[in-house]
Amino acid sequence: MLKQDNLSVTQDCHDCPIRHRAVCARCESDELGLLEDIKYYRRFEAGQTVIWSGDRMDFVGSVVSGIATLTQTMEDGRTQMVGLLLPSDFVGRPGRGTAAYDVVATTDMVMCCFRKAPFEDMMNRTPHIAQRLLEMTLDELDAAREWMLVLGRKTAREKIASLLSIIARRDATLNLGALDGPVSFDLPLTREAMADYLGLTLETVSRQVSALKKDQVITLEGKRHVTVPDMSRLLEEAGDDTDGGMLV
Amino acid sequence: MLKQDNLSVTQDCHDCPIRHRAVCARCESDELGLLEDIKYYRRFEAGQTVIWSGDRMDFVGSVVSGIATLTQTMEDGRTQMVGLLLPSDFVGRPGRGTAAYDVVATTDMVMCCFRKAPFEDMMNRTPHIAQRLLEMTLDELDAAREWMLVLGRKTAREKIASLLSIIARRDATLNLGALDGPVSFDLPLTREAMADYLGLTLETVSRQVSALKKDQVITLEGKRHVTVPDMSRLLEEAGDDTDGGMLV
DNA sequence: GTGCAGCTTTGATACAGATCAAGAACGAAT
DNA sequence: ATTCGTTCTTGATCTGTATCAAAGCTGCAC
Numbered sequence: 001m002l003k004q005d006n007l008s009v010t011q012d013c014h015d016c017p018i019r020h021r022a023v024c025a026r027c028e029s030d031e032l033g034l035l036e037d038i039k040y041y042r043r044f045e046a047g048q049t050v051i052w053s054g055d056r057m058d059f060v061g062s063v064v065s066g067i068a069t070l071t072q073t074m075e076d077g078r079t080q081m082v083g084l085l086l087p088s089d090f091v092g093r094p095g096r097g098t099a100a101y102d103v104v105a106t107t108d109m110v111m112c113c114f115r116k117a118p119f120e121d122m123m124n125r126t127p128h129i130a131q132r133l134l135e136m137t138l139d140e141l142d143a144a145r146e147w148m149l150v151l152g153r154k155t156a157r158e159k160i161a162s163l164l165s166i167i168a169r170r171d172a173t174l175n176l177g178a179l180d181g182p183v184s185f186d187l188p189l190t191r192e193a194m195a196d197y198l199g200l201t202l203e204t205v206s207r208q209v210s211a212l213k214k215d216q217v218i219t220l221e222g223k224r225h226v227t228v229p230d231m232s233r234l235l236e237e238a239g240d241d242t243d244g245g246m247l248v
Numbered sequence: 249m250l251k252q253d254n255l256s257v258t259q260d261c262h263d264c265p266i267r268h269r270a271v272c273a274r275c276e277s278d279e280l281g282l283l284e285d286i287k288y289y290r291r292f293e294a295g296q297t298v299i300w301s302g303d304r305m306d307f308v309g310s311v312v313s314g315i316a317t318l319t320q321t322m323e324d325g326r327t328q329m330v331g332l333l334l335p336s337d338f339v340g341r342p343g344r345g346t347a348a349y350d351v352v353a354t355t356d357m358v359m360c361c362f363r364k365a366p367f368e369d370m371m372n373r374t375p376h377i378a379q380r381l382l383e384m385t386l387d388e389l390d391a392a393r394e395w396m397l398v399l400g401r402k403t404a405r406e407k408i409a410s411l412l413s414i415i416a417r418r419d420a421t422l423n424l425g426a427l428d429g430p431v432s433f434d435l436p437l438t439r440e441a442m443a444d445y446l447g448l449t450l451e452t453v454s455r456q457v458s459a460l461k462k463d464q465v466i467t468l469e470g471k472r473h474v475t476v477p478d479m480s481r482l483l484e485e486a487g488d489d490t491d492g493g494m495l496v
Numbered sequence: 497g498t499g500c501a502g503c504t505t506t507g508a509t510a511c512a513g514a515t516c517a518a519g520a521a522c523g524a525a526t
Numbered sequence: 527a528t529t530c531g532t533t534c535t536t537g538a539t540c541t542g543t544a545t546c547a548a549a550g551c552t553g554c555a556c
Contacts, residue, residue, distance in 0.1 A: 070393075072393070072394070072396075072397045074397070074401065074487055075487075076487075078401045079401070080396055080397040080400040080401045082393035082396045082397070083393070093386050094382070095379065095382070095383055095386070096386065100390055100393075101393070124375055124379070127372055127375055127378060130375060130378050130379065130382065131343070131372070131378065133382060134342070134343070134378065134381060134382045134385060135343055137382060137385045137386060137389060138341050138343070138344065138385060140389055141385060141388055141389045141392060142348055144389060144392035144393055144396065145318075145320070145330035145331070145348075145349070145392055146320070147396060148320075148328055148330045148392065148395060148396060148399055149320045149322070149328040149330070151396055151399035151400045151447065152328040152399045152446070152447025153322065153326040153327070153328045153447060155512075155513095156512075156513065190532095190533065190534090191533075191534060191535095192533085192534095198400070199399065199400025199401060200513075200514090201513075201514060201515080202533090202534080203513090203514080203515080203534095203535085203536085204512090204513055204514075206533095206534060206535055206536080207513090207535080207536080209534095210535075210536085222522090223521085223522085223533075223534065223535095239322055239323075239324075403542080403543095404542075404543070438502095438503070438504090439503075439504065439505095440503085448543075448544090449543075449544055449545080450503090450504080451504095451505085451506085451543090451544080451545080451546095452542090452543060452544075454504060454505055454506085455505085455506080455543095458505075458506090470552090471503080471504065471505095471551085471552090
C-alpha cells in the first residue's frame with residue numbers, strides 16, 4: 001500500500017485515486033473540468049527536492065501517489081519537518097507567489113498539477129471550490145497545531161506513538177482499512193525523517209521504536225513494516241484522549 | 249500599548265482599531281455593512297476562559313483589544329499554547345461547529361463578533377471575503393509551522409529570543425512602531441504562559457530571560473517591560489535568517 | 497502600615513535525550 | 527559471491543532542561 005502507480009499522463013481524472021479531500025479535475029466538481037486543458041502530471045524521483053523554499057510557484061496540485069515532506073531548515077543544518085504530503089493532499093497556495101518550505105519526495109511520486117493563474121480564476125468564479133480549499137487549509141492548521149503539542153510537550157516514546165498512530169490512521173483512510181482489529185502498514189519514512197518530524201535524533205527514534213516493539217505495542221517485519229495489534233494501546237502510549245482519537 | 253480601550257457597544261466599526269488583517273464590518277468591505285445588525289461586542293475578563301475546546305461555536309469575530317491564547321491540554325495537565333490572539337486576529341472558523349482549542353483571555357479583552365450563520369451566508373455571497381479568510385488562514389498555518397521549528401529544534405535561549413522577536417514585531421505592526429532603532433514593549437504573558445508557548449518550564453524561561461538580560465540582548469524595567477536595543481542581535485539569538493526576518 | 501497571594505528568581509540535583517562511536521543488516525552493483 | 531553504500535541498532539557518556547525546593551518581589555486587601 002501507498003506504493004506508486006504507473007499513471008499515464010493522459011489518464012483521465014475519473015480514475016485518479018484522489019477522492020476524499022482532493023481538489024482535482026472532475027473528482028468533486030464539473031467546474032474543474034474546465035481546467036482539463038491546463039492540467040498535467042509531474043513525476044518526481046525519490047530523494048528529489050520538488051520545490052525549494054523561496055521558489056516561484058507557478059502551479060498548484062494534488063499528490064496522486066508517493067510521499068513527500070514539507071521541511072524547514074536552519075542555517076546550521078537543523079531541520080524540522082512541518083508536514084507530510086500523502087496521496088490526495090493539496091500542494092501550493094492560491095494567492096501566494098513563492099513556496100514557504102522545501103518539498104522533498106521521499107518516494108517516487110506523481111502529482112496532478114494545474115497552472116496557478118487559471119486555477120485561481122476558476123476558484124474566484126466557484127465559491128464552492130474556494131470553500132473546499134478553506135476547509136482543507138483549516139484541517140492542515142488543526143494538524144499543525146496538534147503537532148505543536150506533540151513537539152512541545154510529549155516524551156520521545158509518546159512522540160513515536162503519535163507518529164505511528166497518525167500514519168496508521170491516514171493509511172487506513174487511504175486504503176479503506178479498518179482500525180478496530182490489528183493494523184498493518186509500511187513506514188514511508190526513514191528513521192532520520194521520523195526524527196526530523198518529531199524533533200528528535202535518529203538514534204532516539206531507533207531506541208524508542210525498539211522499546212515499543214519490546215513492550216509489544218507494535219511488531220516489526222523488516223525495519224519498515226509495522227503491525228499494531230491494538231490501536232487503542234498505541235493511542236494510550238501517544239498520550240491521546242483514550243477514545244474518539246481514531247475517528248476522523 | 250496593547251492596552252484595552254473602552255469601546256462602547258454602539259461604536260461604529262469605522263472607528264474600530266482593527267485595520268490590517270481583520271474581517272470586520274466596513275473596515276475592508278461594504279458587504280460586511282450588511283451584517284451591522286448582527287454584530288455585537290463581547291467583553292471578557294483577564295483569566296477567563298472565553299471558549300472551551302469542544303464548545304459549540306455560534307459566532308466568529310475579531311479581537312478588538314486585549315490578548316488571548318489558544319491552548320491544548322493533555323489529561324495529565326501538560327499544556328501547549330498553539331496560538332496567540334492579538335488585536336485584529338480572527339476567531340472561529342466558518343464551516344466548523346465546535347471549538348478545537350481553549351481560548352483563554354490573558355488580559356481583559358473585547359471582541360467584535362458576528363453570529364455565525366449569517367456571517368457564513370454573507371461569505372458565500374462574497375468571494376472577496378472568503379478569499380481574505382483563506383489568506384488569513386494560510387498566514388496562521390505559516391505561523392504554526394514556523395512555531396513547529398521553534399518547538400522541535402531550537403534551544404531554550406533561542407526559543408525565548410524567537411518569542412520576544414515575534415511579540416516585538418506584532419507590537420510594532422499594531423502600533424506603527426519602527427523596528428530599526430531600539431524597540432520597547434510590554435510582555436503580555438506571564439513566565440508560565442511563555443513556558444506553555446515554548447514547550448519549556450517557567451523556571452527555564454526565567455533563567456533564560458535573565459541570561460539574555462545579563463548578555464545585554466534585552467533590558468528589563470520591572471518584570472514585564474522589555475527593551476531591545478538591537479533587533480538584529482535578537483534575531484540572531486533566535487537563530488533566524490539574519491536579515492529579512494523583520495519584514496512582514 | 498501588615499499580611500497575604502501570585503508571580504518571579506535562584507539554587508541543587510536528577511534525568512531524558514543528545515552526542516560520539518562502533519558495528520550490524522540489507523539491498524544494489526559488480 | 528563480494529563489495530559498497532545506505533540505513534539501522536546498540537552502547538557509553540555528556541549535557542540541557544526538568545524537577546524539587548526555598549526565598550524574594552510586588553501589589554492588593556484590610
